Amino acid sequence: MVSDGATRSWWGWGTLEEALDSGETDALVSRTAALMPSQDLTVHAPPVVDDDLLPARRVTPPPSLDHLCSVDPVDRAAHTHGKAFRDIVRNLRGDLANAPDLVLRPRTEADVVAILDWCSGADVAVVPYGGGTSVVGGVEPRLDGDFAGAVSLDVSAMDQVLEVDRTSRAARIQAGVLGPHLEDQLRPYDLTLRHFPQSFAYSSLGGWLATRAGGHFATLHTHIDELTESMRVISPYGTGESRRLPGSGAGPSPDRLFLGSEGTLGVITEAWMRLQDRPQWRAGSSVHFADWASAVEAVRHLAQSGLHPANCRLLDPAEAFLNAGVSVGGGVLVLGFESADHPVDAALERAVEICHDLGGILAGASPPGGARDASASTWRSSFLRMPYQRDALVQRSVIAETFETATTWDRFPALHAAITTAATDAVREVCGVGVVTCRFTHVYPDGPAPYYSVYAAGRWDGLVSQWDEVKAAVSEAIVAHGGTITHHHAVGRDHRRWYDEQRPEPYAAALAAVKRALDPAGILNPGVLL
The missing domain is CATH 3.40.462.40 (FAD-linked oxidase, cap domain/gating helix)
Structure with missing residues (x-):
């Protein structure tokens, strides 16, 4: 949740109000000039966004989804790229060729089901979107395959802590909540999720789960995986929810299937998360x-x-x-x-x-x-x-x-x-x-x-x-040299070819089979992971 009165930047990081002030900018430019004396430091301002800067819309939603739909040019532009270096460059240059046709903001799980039903039948690609802070091309509708169009499914309206189990130190939380708003809702219980990635202020719980995000803390519970008790996920096949348990040896973990799935297997709508008492x-x-x-x-x-x-x-x-x-x-x-x-x-x-x-x-x-x-x-x-x-x-x-x-x-x-x-x-x-x-x-x-x-x-x-x-x-x-192509930034589209090298072939075949079973039309975030 962006603080009251703040304006989220469509082209860059965070909010306009939090951008560098003149003193910070002057100091940064001075250091840069000393490091790179011949660098051309001419400032390039972001373009003005209007319909002429964006590709024409290719799809029209059914009337039943109109109330969830935005075609505002700035909204479409803001949902075109993530926040990687190459994303910022393309935004500044006005390269928005991959803009989604529509931005859809479901308010309930029934809305998510309706959107996936329409998109599956209309051959429209769906890119799940939480806070939009991906730095690996994970939220960009840069599509593999031939689709009638693409929509950005923004779950930010689903942002509530629905239930708190103080005894077990856990909470049922909707996936669209951003970091600060999540912590604000947990504070009255003197509890914390204690997951603080650098993107904390602008990234969502669903995004952390979908990308197996790493938090700020260096040891012990470093990844969101370790804080996850159970998950609820909606796919074109149906809705699945794992059982709340502190641990289980009952076969492969259902949650592990969707942790790190990056929106390719389903839309994470809520999760029970393990909490901690606030440090003293x-x-x-x-x-x-x-x-x-x-x-x-x-x-x-x-x-x-x-x-x-x-x-x-x-x-x-x-x-x-x-x-x-x-x-x-x-x-x-x-x-x-x-x-x-x-x-x-x-x-x-x-x-x-x-x-x-x-x-x-x-x-x-x-x-x-x-x-x-x-x-x-x-x-x-x-x-x-x-x-x-x-x-x-x-x-x-x-x-x-x-x-x-x-x-x-x-x-x-x-x-x-x-x-x-x-x-x-x-x-x-x-x-x-x-x-x-x-x-x-x-x-x-x-x-x-x-x-x-x-x-x-x-x-x-x-x-x-x-x-x-x-x-x-x-x-x-x-x-x-035996490293992982990503420790906590996810695979997205930018890491795909190296992820293909890292991933064991039998697992690749199994993942592809799961994709076919859960998403028969192949509409969910095409080009990511597979």
Whole structure:
């Protein structure tokens, strides 16, 4: 739910009111000019959206669905792309060739059934849409196959917490609710879902479930999967609901079929989610390392220690300098602990000891009560502003995008070297000038999830093709060295060809068979996963 009075940007991230102010913009442009002295930083404003900018509508809904339908040009434009770099570029250039014919906003499950019935019979593709924050082409009607048209099925009107089980700490929640509105509804019960992806303010529960989203916390319940008790999904075949259970060994999990299905097998309408008491105790610090390998080794020891830090985010020197304002030789580790039950100072103290044994130097610590040290606070502020900074850079023809993966600890050094080399070489060849940074977003006992950022000089008339070349080089390196093509950003259309390589062939055949059974007309998000 966007805050009162705020205007959601149709072309970029978030709201117009939260975009960079003049001071932030001037500082960003100054840093960019210093990094890329020859870059043309001319600002490109978004176009005015009207019917002339959009393709003609190809389908007309039956009268029974008219009250759910929008053909407003800005609404159609806003539902054309997600929020990846290449999406923002195309929006700014007025490339809306794949705009949906209609935006349909169901208010009830009966509405969803009626929409799927019409679309199945009329050969109209349906792209489920929650908050629209996909960065992998997951909500774009870029269709495989011949369809009469395409609609964006926006579930944002279905946004209520319907039931709370305080005893079991669970709630039945509609899929269209955005992060802040969800937490507002849970707050009177002193409960939280405790799932905070960077897109939290503008992404939906249904989107998190459909993409197996990762939250902000570095260990334990990192993915939405682990917070899911049961799900309710509507497909053209029918409506299915799994049983609420804390655990079950009764065959393959029905929920696992739809978690990560990205709208291809059905429309998630609600779910029972596992909740937690709100944290009362917090403690954190940042640790500096002179050597990257030692920093990585310290994080491995922490991940395998059983301490379960809430935050265990390792920034390489470039990431630390650009986004935390810290100059360091090996990296900065941002540590944080929290609990609803007990103080966490002892856990932080032990974590710092582990880091110290591997050459880490304590750089700052939070006092009791949870205030963050300077490095952590600076990085967190930058983290929350990154999407807005990205948009401002795109407007000035700068490539600013990310990619992420996960691997086991034994494979990480080779994978990291391969990715860094592939990205650096591709940036040099395609752009001439650029920087590649790395940070760990999540860590597990058996491996890390490294997250890479690329900042490179671009050409306004070639930004999409430039990024696509860099992305392809990096993706090939990831798959060749045993990483996953995505840890938490989903597959969408942009990762499809590498997902095909990662996915076992028998599983691909089984998934295709499930698709045929649940969606005989093949209308649900064509081109995603399959």
